[in-house]
Amino acid sequence: MAASKPRALAAAAASYLFIVSAAPTKTAVECTGSFEPVSAADYVAAINPGWNLGNTLDATPDEGSWNNPPVQATTFDDVKAAGFKSVRIPVTYTHHFTGESPDWTVDPDWLQRVEDVVDMALERDLYVITNVHHDSWEWADVTQPGANLTMIEEKIYRAWVQIGEKLGCKSSLVAFEPINEPPAETAEHGAELNKINELFLQALAESGGFNTQRVVTLVGGAMDSMKTSQWFEAPTGYDNPWAIQYHYYSPYDFIFSAWGKTILSTDDLAAIEADLTNIRNNFTDVPLVLGEFDASPLNTEPAARRRYTDLVVRTAAALNTAVVIWDNGLDHLDRETQTWKDPHSLSILMNAAEGTPNSFADATTDAYATSQSSSAYVFHKVGDAVEDYTVSLLLNGNTLDSIAVDGTDGETLAAGADYSVTADGGVLLTTEFLGRHVSAGAEAEPGSKANLTLSFSAGATAGVEIVQWDVPVLESSSSKAVAGADLLIPITFKGLKHPAAVKMLRSDGVYLFDDWTQYLGPLQAAYGTYNGQWNWLGDNLVLTSATVDAVITAGVDTTFTFDFFPRVPGNSVNYTLTV
Numbered sequence: 350m351a352a353s354k355p356r357a358l359a360a361a362a363a364s365y366l367f368i369v370s371a372a373p374t375k376t377a378v379e380c381t382g383s384f385e386p387v388s389a390a391d392y393v394a395a396i397n398p399g400w401n402l403g404n405t406l407d408a409t410p411d412e413g414s415w416n417n418p419p420v421q422a423t424t425f426d427d428v429k430a431a432g433f434k435s436v437r438i439p440v441t442y443t444h445h446f447t448g449e450s451p452d453w454t455v456d457p458d459w460l461q462r463v464e465d466v467v468d469m470a471l472e473r474d475l476y477v478i479t480n481v482h483h484d485s486w487e488w489a490d491v492t493q494p495g496a497n498l499t500m501i502e503e504k505i506y507r508a509w510v511q512i513g514e515k516l517g518c519k520s521s522l523v524a525f526e527p528i529n530e531p532p533a534e535t536a537e538h539g540a541e542l543n544k545i546n547e548l549f550l551q552a553l554a555e556s557g558g559f560n561t562q563r564v565v566t567l568v569g570g571a572m573d574s575m576k577t578s579q580w581f582e583a584p585t586g587y588d589n590p591w592a593i594q595y596h597y598y599s600p601y602d603f604i605f606s607a608w609g610k611t612i613l614s615t616d617d618l619a620a621i622e623a624d625l626t627n628i629r630n631n632f633t634d635v636p637l638v639l640g641e642f643d644a645s646p647l648n649t650e651p652a653a654r655r656r657y658t659d660l661v662v663r664t665a666a667a668l669n670t671a672v673v674i675w676d677n678g679l680d681h682l683d684r685e686t687q688t689w690k691d692p693h694s695l696s697i698l699m700n701a702a703e704g705t706p707n708s709f710a711d712a713t714t715d716a717y718a719t720s721q722s723s724s725a726y727v728f729h730k731v732g733d734a735v736e737d738y739t740v741s742l743l744l745n746g747n748t749l750d751s752i753a754v755d756g757t758d759g760e761t762l763a764a765g766a767d768y769s770v771t772a773d774g775g776v777l778l779t780t781e782f783l784g785r786h787v788s789a790g791a792e793a794e795p796g797s798k799a800n801l802t803l804s805f806s807a808g809a810t811a812g813v814e815i816v817q818w819d820v821p822v823l824e825s826s827s828s829k830a831v832a833g834a835d836l837l838i839p840i841t842f843k844g845l846k847h848p849a850a851v852k853m854l855r856s857d858g859v860y861l862f863d864d865w866t867q868y869l870g871p872l873q874a875a876y877g878t879y880n881g882q883w884n885w886l887g888d889n890l891v892l893t894s895a896t897v898d899a900v901i902t903a904g905v906d907t908t909f910t911f912d913f914f915p916r917v918p919g920n921s922v923n924y925t926l927t928v
């Protein structure tokens with residue numbers, strides 16, 4: 350398997366590699382069973398799609414330290430039942446080294462825990478990719494000024510000898526990945542990571558077992574598709590079947606709800622295809638794994654999210670690239686209740702991975718629009734007359750089969766009386782049908798009224814939520830900024846129970862953050878970023894301490910305009926922080 354990229358480093362490879370001479374020599378692992386070798390191409394084809402056990406064994410300092418309790422075997426049952434073929438098990442070793450240089454001994458209990466979790470997945474016939482994870486920024490960051498490359502190389506080598514010894518006799522379902530998202534800013538950093546890929550392979554060879562026959566997914570700078578394309582050089586002199594793994598969290602503003610972004614623009618849609626195609630064209634003969642990507646139901650708008658999931662997974666599949674969705678434990682699978690946060694996105698992922706066309710709701714794609722629509726919802730404003738309402742669909746060649754109301758009585762809509770298909774493939778919901786779920790009277794309660802599941806001739810189901818909304822009401826509209834803490838602002842939501850985006854404008858007209866956003870559309874200029882700058886918590890809006898502190902630093906009163914869904918003029922509230 351050869352990369353289409355020139356391999357200038359190949360000849361030099363042998364000379365710069367070294368055996369860590371000071372390392373204690375341990376007998377390489379010998380296995381009793383047999384190993385069924387698999388090519389990297391077959392491996393990658395078989396693991397699609399996969400799921401990440403995020404924020405679990407990779408949490409620091411320990412499993413259970415972040416938002417997930419220690420992993421339970423039943424979680425892998427849920428993952429398997431959903432249709433996933435593989436799991437990526439990220440592991441951080443930083444806080445589990447019990448020895449110093451040159452041995453870098455890893456706590457045997459920790460290695461045992463890693464093996465036990467790997468076995469939980471293997472017992473369910475799931476493929477497993479495991480790695481060395483947040484160590485990339487904890488001690489293995491080659492971009493740090495004065496980084497001790499000798500230490501980094503020695504430590505990564507020793508870590509992999511020990512992991513290799515522990516997992517060396519596992520079946521060919523298990524693949525290894527040297528390190529997660531190693532930072533790289535320059536070609537020199539890229540070259541150092543190429544060396545780390547080779548040291549990793551060398552350590553596997555030393556560790557014994559079946560490790561020289563095992564599939565590996567090698568990495569380039571930050572596992573970024575562009576940096577990998579620029580700087581990755583294939584290792585030579587090793588037998589392991591290898592693929593390249595990269596990660597994709599683009600467009601950044603959409604994925605992270607930055608700068609008021611709640612849609613995918615036509616440019617975004619084109620860029621996603623171009624990005625995935627770019628790395629494929631750089632490595633025409635190398636099996637590729639998109640080992641992390643994630644549009645989370647926590648913060649992304651559902652119509653845009655489902656279209657995103659379809660586009661990424663479908664494009665990857667067409668480019669012979671396996672996908673492994675990131676799940677930090679809050680995003681997709683609720684491990685406690687064993688339910689998936691957005692079953693429609695999940696269904697889209699499963700179908701797109703197989704190349705089956707999906708149908709889903711349409712939404713605004715104009716980055717400069719002054720209001721936005723989404724057919725993942727029927728938005729009915731409190732007090733408005735109930736009228737026929739058309740939901741726009743992107744059918745992608747399918748036809749609508751049926752519409753059902755989720756839950757309870759299992760109401761199925763009658764074609765004609767309740768809905769009809771429009772000439773352009775949309776669905777017109779009749780006044781009669783909608784009148785059973787929303788009401789025109791001023792007394793009608795706002796909130797979520799029903800969820801519809803649309804089924805098609807092929808592919809995933811589509812979800813449409815009927816929401817009766819009004820403008821939310823704040824308990825108070827201003828306060829004096831107090832440094833050092835998040836500010837919670839009590840609110841009565843009247844529709845969906847979270848904001849869409851937040852504009853942050855000082856009274857002197859200056860943007861509180863990121864003046865450059867003036868070049869974005871009207872629903873993004875002067876807007877802040879979810880989580881870092883704003884959030885919500887139950888029936889409270891949240892301005893983070895970073896935002897409050899920015900107001901104090903600016904010394905200017907600042908008005909925060911919280912927008913809600915639907916993003917239409919008037920569906921927002923103002924809150925002013927004074928100094």
Ligand SMILES: *[C@@H]1O[C@H](CO)[C@@H](O)[C@H](O)[C@H]1NC(C)=O
Nearest residue numbers: 450451497498499500501503
């Ligand atoms: C760099 O790491 C090596 C190997 O761990 C160690 O021997 C050496 O003392 C370190 N150098 C510095 C400057 O810390």
Ligand SMILES: *[C@@H]1O[C@H](CO)[C@@H](O)[C@H](O)[C@H]1NC(C)=O
Nearest residue numbers: 574575576578579627630631
């Ligand atoms: C490979 O990737 C680089 C960097 O992203 C890009 O400039 C170049 O056009 C790509 N090459 C091919 C053949 O697509």
Ligand SMILES: *[C@@H]1O[C@H](CO)[C@@H](O)[C@H](O)[C@H]1NC(C)=O
Nearest residue numbers: 690755756797798799800814
């Ligand atoms: C519709 O689904 C959403 C998201 O899953 C949920 O929050 C809401 O409560 C549901 N609405 C009804 C009426 O069940």
Ligand SMILES: *[C@@H]1O[C@H](CO)[C@@H](O)[C@H](O)[C@H]1NC(C)=O
Nearest residue numbers: 852854908909910921922923
């Ligand atoms: C909210 O504040 C903005 C200025 O930041 C102002 O243009 C707008 O009129 C205000 N809206 C309301 C309802 O007061």
